Amino acid sequence: VSDITGAADIAAIPDNTDELVLSDAGTLKRIDYSNLVPFASVGGCFYQGIQSDLTSGTWIKITLDTTIYNRGLTFSDSTITIPSGGDGDYFCTFLVSFHSHTYAGIANASMSIYKNGGYNYLYATGNTQSAVDEYNSRQFQLEWSGVLPALDATDTLEMYVNVYMDAGVSSANREAEYNRITLFRVNDN
Numbered sequence: 001v002s003d004i005t006g007a008a009d010i011a012a013i014p015d016n017t018d019e020l021v022l023s024d025a026g027t028l029k030r031i032d033y034s035n036l037v038p039f040a041s042v043g044g045c046f047y048q049g050i051q052s053d054l055t056s057g058t059w060i061k062i063t064l065d066t067t068i069y070n071r072g073l074t075f076s077d078s079t080i081t082i083p084s085g086g087d088g089d090y091f092c093t094f095l096v097s098f099h100s101h102t103y104a105g106i107a108n109a110s111m112s113i114y115k116n117g118g119y120n121y122l123y124a125t126g127n128t129q130s131a132v133d134e135y136n137s138r139q140f141q142l143e144w145s146g147v148l149p150a151l152d153a154t155d156t157l158e159m160y161v162n163v164y165m166d167a168g169v170s171s172a173n174r175e176a177e178y179n180r181i182t183l184f185r186v187n188d189n
Contacts, residue, residue, distance in 0.1 A: 042086045043184025044070040048078075054098075054163055054174040059112070062096065062159040062179045073183075080157045080181065087152050088188040093145040094122070095180045098163045099138070105169035106137040111144065114158045115151075122148065135166045147186065157181070 014020070014033040021030050045068040054060055064078045074081035082090075098109050107129050113122035124144040128137035140163075148157075159181055165174055 042072040042083065042088075043090075043182075044068075044073045044075065044080065045180065045182040046070075046075055046078075046080065048176075048179045050175055050177045051179065052172060052175045054161070054165075054176055055171075056163065056165045056167070056169075056174065059160045059162045060176075062161060062176060064159070064179065064181065068180075071184075078158060080183070082151045082153055082155045082157075084153045086185065088150075088185045090148045090151055090183045091146070091186045092148050092181065092183040093143065094124070094159055095141065095143045095178070096159070096161050096176050097139065097141045097178045098161075099140075099173075099175045099177055100165055100169045101138070101173040101175070103138060103166075103169075105135050105166040105173075106140045107135050107164040107166070109140055109142055109161065109163040111142045112160045112162075113144075113148075114156075114160055115148075116156055117158075122146075148183070157183075 018033045019030045020033060021028055046064040047066045047068050048062060048064045051063055061078060067075055072083050072086060074083060094111060094113060096111050098106055100106050108125065108127040110123065110125040122144060124142050126140060126142055128135070128140060130136055159179065161176055163174070
């Protein structure tokens with residue numbers, strides 16, 4: 001504490017193990033940053049630009065390839081793993097945008113979040129069909145936001161999608177784009 005100069009600018013969010021020094025009526029005291037941040041600030045945002053390997057009527061794992069923000073989660077091979085000590089409820093947003101590029105080629109789509117490799121932990125679906133035409137959309141988005149309760153250390157999350165497209169849409173134009181998972185812990189178990 002006697003070597004404090006104030007010359008080093010943090011310029012980023014402190015790590016949970018960083019310590020802050022403050023004065024309490026002239027007495028210098030230190031506190032871990034984790035004591036100031038709700039639930040140790042576990043969270044992240046993971047993204048993927050365009051995925052063009054969609055097969056109509058087949059569940060496909062979304063290949064998230066970019067970390068926008070990660071604070072304490074393990075992210076590898078498009079799988080998010082809750083860390084040791086990260087047990088709790090997580091507020092999450094899952095987004096996927098389907099695109100056929102050429103014409104109104106999308107009939108309906110579904111998104112599912114797999115927990116620990118299990119099917120259908122969380123599910124969202126949408127339909128563009130009408131009474132007179134089965135395929136009515138060129139672009140279609142699904143989003144789910146809410147709380148995933150009671151996630152435990154080592155639990156894994158992955159995003160899968162299933163879209164029905166007109167057979168006339170070439171495979172090169174069957175895309176999911178701007179896919180994103182954002183989550184952060186809102187309380188601990």
